[in-house]
Structures are given as C-alpha cells and as structure tokens.
Amino acid sequence: MKNIIISVIVFLISLTLGFAIQISTQNTFMLGGVFIVLTLVVFTIQWLAYIPAVILKTEKFYDLTGSLTYLICILVSLVYLSEFNQRSVIITAIVSLWALRLGSFLFIRIAKDGKDRRFDEIKVNPSRFFVTWNLQGLWVCVTSCAAWAGITLSYNKPELSIIGWLGLALWCIGFTIEVIADWQKSQFKADKGNQGKFIQSGLWSICRHPNYLGEIVLWTGVFTISSEVLFGSTWATAISPFFVYFLLTKISGVPLLTKQAKKKWGDDSHWQDYFENTRAILPFKLPKKRSHLK
DSSP states (O other), X not given: OHHHHHHXXXXXXXXXXXXXXXXXXXXXXXXXXXXXXXXXXXXXXXXXXXXXXXXXXXXTTHHHXXXXXXXXXXXXXXHHHTOOOHHHHHHHXXXXXXXXXXXXXXXXXXXXXXXXXXXXXXXXXXXXHHHHHHHHHHHHHHHHXXXXXXXXXXXXXXXXOHHHHHHHHHHHHHHHHHHHHHHHHHHHHHXXXXXXXXXXXXXXXXXXXXXXXXXXXXXXXXXXXXXXXXXXXGGGGGHHHHHHXXXXXXXXXXXXXXXXXXXXXXXXXXXXXXXHHXXXXXXXXXXXXXXXXX
C-alpha cells in the first residue's frame, strides 16, 4: 500500500507541475493543455512498459523506455506547435540526439552486463518496481519541461539571440563531456587488465562523475535556449536543471555509486586517495564565504 501511495504522489506532483506551468498559457491558442497532455503521455508510456517488465521481472528495457519517452514527447510537442522554426527545430534536435545516444548506450551496456544491480531487489517486488517506473515518469517530466516550453512557445521568438546561442554552446560542451566520459569508462571496462579496478584516468581524473557533470551542463543549456521565450508561470520550468543536479548529486547518482564504491574499494588506499582528493562533480572547489570579524 505504501508503494502505491508513493506512486500516486509522484504522478500528482508531475501533474501539478504541468498545471502550474500552463497557468500563463491558458489564453494562448492551442497551448493551454499541452503540458498536461505531455505529462499524461509520459506516464501512460511508463505504465504500459511496466506490464511486460513486471511479468518478466526484467529491467533490461527500463532505461531504453525512459529515453524513448523523451524522444516521443519532444516530437509530440513539436507537432503540437505545428510550426517549424529555428528555436523549435534546434531544441527538438539536441534533445532527440541526447535521448538516442544515451538510450542506445544504456541498452547496449545492460545487454552486455546482463542486468542492472540497482534492480536486483526491486524487480521482484511488483509495487516497489511500479514506483521506479513512476519515478522515471517524474524524471522525464521535470527534466524536459523546459524543452517542452521552449518548443511550444517558440512562436514568440523563433530566432535565437545571444542567450540562446550561449545555451546551445553549453549543451554542446555538456554533451561532449558526457559522451567522452561514457566512452572512456567503456574502454576502461573493456580492458580485461582493469577487471576489479576503478577508473581514474581521462576526465575521471578531474572529477569522479564527469558523465553527470556533462548531464547537468547540457540540461542547463536546454533551459538557457528556452529561457528567451518564457513568461509568467512558464518560468516554473527553471526547475529543470536544478532538478537534474539534485537528482544526480543527492538521490540516485553520486550517493548510490559512492556507497557501492566504498563497499568494493573502501579498503583500497589508492581509492581512498582518489576519493579524498577528487571532487564528485565540479572539478574545482567553490570559494567559501569569509567571515569578517571585527
């Protein structure tokens, strides 16, 4: 019962965000219900995919479903707008490229590994497994809401200005970091001589999770591109990059992997040195506020 309640709450949070964003668009032609429609599309896909997943007790197409959901919804938002312009095409293209790249990468990885250890205990519990699919729905909705807004409101300002181009540059930097980091780790793991070892070379020597750094930067770029057309309640989509940062650094990313790493290499002095001297996400330390004592 607890897991069902959590699933309902997750769905209602996503729906509430959709309603909040659409307040300023209610009097705008065709756009009043687009965020609600997209939210319902996202969760319908998760619920349908959950059925064969729970029957087969498999997580093999979980990440792939998430990526395909991004792709489907970004295309739906473009069709909903019924207008192809510079901004809408650019946002659609970069989100689609990211979704296709990440989805295929994760699917190939789990196909090679045979399973995702995160789901070992979850997939055998139907209600708990259902929660993870709903959480994926929340992830898609909150992360991509800025992209949806940027596309559906692009008629206000079809062409990118300086801020928009800066956003595209940020996306390119973030995407490049993520792709290189994933490639470097794949090459490291493919080398049998590295079996049982942890990666600390390439981008992984600069920070412990460069792929997450790339993810945060690229979604910040997407929001920046969209920010030029936002107004009123649609500024609620600013939650997107902050949500990505919070999710990866406080919930499912860094904490989970750090726990696994400590369990595996906690007694390794080399890993201890790497952990103590290498930042998790940012490759530099933020300056601390100085206290001015009189």
